[in-house]
Amino acid sequence: MAQHSKAKPFKVMILGQSGVGKTALVVRFITHRYIGEYTNLQKTYTHTKSVDSDNVRFEVLDTAGSHCNDLEKMGLRSHIKWADGFVLMYSISDLCSFNECSRLKFLINYSKRRKKSKDYPVDDVPVILIGNKSDLTYDRMVSPDDGEKMCHDLGCSAFKELSVRENIDEVDSVFNDIYRYAKLSNKQSILKRSISDIHFSTDLFGHHDGSMDTMSLRNSLKSNIKKSFRGRALTDDILPFHPQEFFTTAPNITIPHHSNSTRKAKSSERRLSFSAMGIHF
Ligand SMILES: Nc1nc2c(ncn2[C@@H]2O[C@H](COP(=O)(O)OP(=O)(O)OP(=O)(O)O)[C@@H](O)[C@H]2O)c(=O)[nH]1
Numbered sequence: 001m002a003q004h005s006k007a008k009p010f011k012v013m014i015l016g017q018s019g020v021g022k023t024a025l026v027v028r029f030i031t032h033r034y035i036g037e038y039t040n041l042q043k044t045y046t047h048t049k050s051v052d053s054d055n056v057r058f059e060v061l062d063t064a065g066s067h068c069n070d071l072e073k074m075g076l077r078s079h080i081k082w083a084d085g086f087v088l089m090y091s092i093s094d095l096c097s098f099n100e101c102s103r104l105k106f107l108i109n110y111s112k113r114r115k116k117s118k119d120y121p122v123d124d125v126p127v128i129l130i131g132n133k134s135d136l137t138y139d140r141m142v143s144p145d146d147g148e149k150m151c152h153d154l155g156c157s158a159f160k161e162l163s164v165r166e167n168i169d170e171v172d173s174v175f176n177d178i179y180r181y182a183k184l185s186n187k188q189s190i191l192k193r194s195i196s197d198i199h200f201s202t203d204l205f206g207h208h209d210g211s212m213d214t215m216s217l218r219n220s221l222k223s224n225i226k227k228s229f230r231g232r233a234l235t236d237d238i239l240p241f242h243p244q245e246f247f248t249t250a251p252n253i254t255i256p257h258h259s260n261s262t263r264k265a266k267s268s269e270r271r272l273s274f275s276a277m278g279i280h281f
Helices: 022-031 070-082 095-114 144-154 168-193 214-229 260-276
Strands: 010-016 043-051 054-062 085-091 127-132 158-161
Touching (some): 022 043, 022 168, 085 168, 095 127, 144 158
Parallel strands (some): 010 054, 010 085
Antiparallel strands (some): 043 054
């Protein structure tokens, strides 16, 4: 995952109701410019930039308009399967666009849980919730607290209010962060696959990307695992959620048959391993 420019692009999908500023965000990210008026066509953009020590080739899909009918939903689902990370966007001056985010997040959960990407076999794809148009102070309909709560309730990776019009740095940091979250998710996924014999190596929790130290990565992992268990609000009928699927049983573990005493010794060894990383079952 370290060298995206050579290996494969990092694919980001921008989702949100019509008029929230999706195209403005992408154009700002690619060209650093804010034009004001944009065409409403769905389009994929490519942009290579450095994130921490990685040279990342971003492929950004700017979806157009609202997605109301079934055909649009079908198209949206296949695009969701394509993406490695998501920017879920609303406008702080439009309550309707804020409410639309729940529906879109459920669509992401639904589409991603059916078939995980083989390039990024992660259980939790990164989704960053963005409240755009923070410059429209007097037209505000959604508070920052509401945004935080929505982020928490929907199990998004992070929340941020920004103004695409006013601040290029904030736009840049959205894409940096989503890449970092994907990288972290990927590491968690490796961890889950090898959870039956946890011998933490510095390779897994190492400093090689320079962006996170061991402690913060462990803390982040811990809180993300907790997040996986959090109940999510149900506002539509297509997404039954089974939190126990996430971590109660480790995937691909075959437990060899042991005598009672060996089994006892092995299980306390395993408990010790879990405690060593600060996760208690
Ligand atoms: N005040 C303000 N206006 C913004 C900001 N970002 C985008 N806009 C404006 O919002 C309008 C809609 O922006 P778009 O980028 O076309 O929105 P979109 O989400 O791509 O819309 P669709 O293509 O219809 O889905 C444009 O007039 C932008 O100039 C912002 O940060 N502040």
